Amino acid sequence: MRLLLALPALILFGSAAVAQHQHGRPGSAPEAFTAAPAFAPDGTLWLARPMVDRVVVQRSIDLGKTFSAPVRVTPEPMNLDWGPDARARIAVDPRGGLIVTFGIFQDKNFNGRAFFTRSGDDGANFSKPRPITPDTTSQRFEIAGIDPAGRVFATWLDKRNIPPARAAGKAYAGAALAYAWSDDGATFGKTDIALDNTCECCRLGLAFAGPGRPVIAFRNVFSGSVRDHAVVTFRDATTPGPLRRVSTDDWKIEACPHHGPSLAVAADGSQHVAWFTDGKARKGLFYARAESADSAFGPPRALSSSDRQPARPYLLAVGRAVYLVWKEFDGNKVVVRWQVSNDSGVTWSKGRTVAETDDASDHPLLIGHAGRAYLSWLTKAQGYRLIPLEDQP
Numbered sequence: 001m002r003l004l005l006a007l008p009a010l011i012l013f014g015s016a017a018v019a020q021h022q023h024g025r026p027g028s029a030p031e032a033f034t035a036a037p038a039f040a041p042d043g044t045l046w047l048a049r050p051m052v053d054r055v056v057v058q059r060s061i062d063l064g065k066t067f068s069a070p071v072r073v074t075p076e077p078m079n080l081d082w083g084p085d086a087r088a089r090i091a092v093d094p095r096g097g098l099i100v101t102f103g104i105f106q107d108k109n110f111n112g113r114a115f116f117t118r119s120g121d122d123g124a125n126f127s128k129p130r131p132i133t134p135d136t137t138s139q140r141f142e143i144a145g146i147d148p149a150g151r152v153f154a155t156w157l158d159k160r161n162i163p164p165a166r167a168a169g170k171a172y173a174g175a176a177l178a179y180a181w182s183d184d185g186a187t188f189g190k191t192d193i194a195l196d197n198t199c200e201c202c203r204l205g206l207a208f209a210g211p212g213r214p215v216i217a218f219r220n221v222f223s224g225s226v227r228d229h230a231v232v233t234f235r236d237a238t239t240p241g242p243l244r245r246v247s248t249d250d251w252k253i254e255a256c257p258h259h260g261p262s263l264a265v266a267a268d269g270s271q272h273v274a275w276f277t278d279g280k281a282r283k284g285l286f287y288a289r290a291e292s293a294d295s296a297f298g299p300p301r302a303l304s305s306s307d308r309q310p311a312r313p314y315l316l317a318v319g320r321a322v323y324l325v326w327k328e329f330d331g332n333k334v335v336v337r338w339q340v341s342n343d344s345g346v347t348w349s350k351g352r353t354v355a356e357t358d359d360a361s362d363h364p365l366l367i368g369h370a371g372r373a374y375l376s377w378l379t380k381a382q383g384y385r386l387i388p389l390e391d392q393p
Contacts, residue, residue: 011105014239032082035364035378037386038098039089045386046123046382048090048100049205053077055102056089057123063374064386073117073126079141084258085203089143094150098123101132101144111138114156118185130182133191135160140176141260143204149211152182153239157200157218161193174221175200179214181237194232194240198220201256205273206265207317209293212237216274217246217263226252229261229275233293233368245313246288247300249279257366264315264322266344272322274303274313285310285326289345303351304328304337316366316373320344323373323389325354333358336377339388353392356388 009046036048039082045060047072055076056070080088081103088102098119113136117128132142134156141154158178165172177195180188198218205217213234220230220243228288229246246261261275271290288299303326313326322341327334335356341348352382355364359381367376375387 003027010018013069016149025212027198031379032080032087033360033378034087035376035384036087037365037367037376038092040092040096041094042096046089046090046092046098047384048073048102050080050082050088050102054079055100057090057098057100059123060124060386063388064384071123071126072238073100073119074102074129074302076083078115080104083110083140083201085141085201085260088201090147091144091152093146093152093185096122097185098126099144099146099152100111100126101142102129102142103142106136106138110140111159111373112140114142114154114257116144116154116188132156132188133158133178135162135191137163138175140175140201141203143206143207145208145214146215147208151212152185152188153179153206153208153214154182154188155179155194155204155206155214155216157198157204158191159200161196164391169183170255173197177207177216177232179203179216187305192238194234195220195243196255199227199257201258202260205315206260207263207265207271209233209265209269209271213293215263215265215271217261217275219257219260219275224252226250226279227257228277228279229273229384231263231271231273231290231297233271241293244290244296246273246275246297247277247286247301248281249277249286250281252276253278259311262313264317265324266317266322267319268344270344271297272315272317272324272345273297274315274324274326276311276313276383285313287313303339308339312363314364314366316368318368318373321373323366324348325375327361327364334361336364336375338375340373340389354387355385 058067114132117129132275136161144154152273156173202219264272308328309387337352339348357379361377365376
């Protein structure tokens with residue numbers, strides 16, 4: 001397949017893009033400016049990109065230097081979810097099968113529907129997009145991952161429990177944390193609810209503590225409409241564990257923060273969460289560590305000063321190494337800051353700047369392959385970049 005230069009190709013497709021923080025009626029905004037990466041077992045880098053009313057994938061065999069022509073995975077125009085924390089995503093199973101997930105708006109009230117599609121022929125063709133769940137109430141912020149046994153796990157924020165609660169005269173805050181499994185990536189089994197009363201409009205963090213043991217980080221709705229973060233670790237494939245609060249930030253807000261957490265699970269079982277808060281107890285960007293799936297999270301560590309507008313953290317574990325990136329504004333441009341821990345989050349390197357731009361950009365993401373970690377970042381000015389991160393500055 002003939003490869004195209006990555007920067008011209010991605011800038012061409014993103015020429016009408018703007019930063020994702022715009023709000024308005026569903027369908028009224030330009031395309032979301034995002035690129036979600038995944039490595040295949042053979043080292044091929046795949047990107048999932050929304051393009052106004054469709055989703056495409058591209059692949060690179062040279063670590064993001066050049067990309068193939070885009071392949072459309074949505075045959076018909078769709079009203080894609082362009083929210084600040086929403087994005088089309090891609091996952092690759094151990095056999096090289098591609099799973100793409102994305103959301104749409106169903107109406108002007110921001111009720112969504114989560115879809116997926118699969119390719120079993122190396123991205124040449126995709127199945128017709130299908131809803132992850134038959135329920136039509138509302139699903140948003142879907143994310144899918146491949147567990148260590150090769151099964152596909154999907155989780156999302158779901159509002160199916162709101163109508164029956166209201167019909168019974170009961171209050172129902174937020175949404176529910178829903179999930180489903182797929183053995184083949186072609187169909188998902190029944191939907192189950194892991195937890196009610198989560199915040200309804202923030203991205204989820206997903207990792208695995210072992211085969212059949214998803215770990216999910218999310219913004220929860222605690223008593224008094226306090227929207228702080230929590231983690232649920234599954235005891236087995238169908239048994240969510242107890243809610244563990246990451247930090248008591250006391251952010252009371254009757255609105256949607258649109259700023260979800262990131263999560264990583266290291267090889268020793270330690271859990272790592274990074275998040276943004278504007279609470280009474282603390283404000284800004286923070287990181288916390290838990291020794292295991294059964295232990296409490298330690299004291300939050302601030303990642304930056306609030307005057308630098310830190311935002312959009314992302315974590316990745318590669319063995320015992322844990323990588324952390326986030327955005328800052330230095331007064332002139334947006335920069336991506338990076339820290340690494342080589343002892344499962346006990347100690348960290350000093351923060352350093354690894355990328356910058358003076359124009360619109362996607363959230364910084366991390367991706368690992370063959371024992372190495374990379375920053376994945378799409379900017380309007382520079383296009384797509386895959387930047388290898390060394391173990392230490």
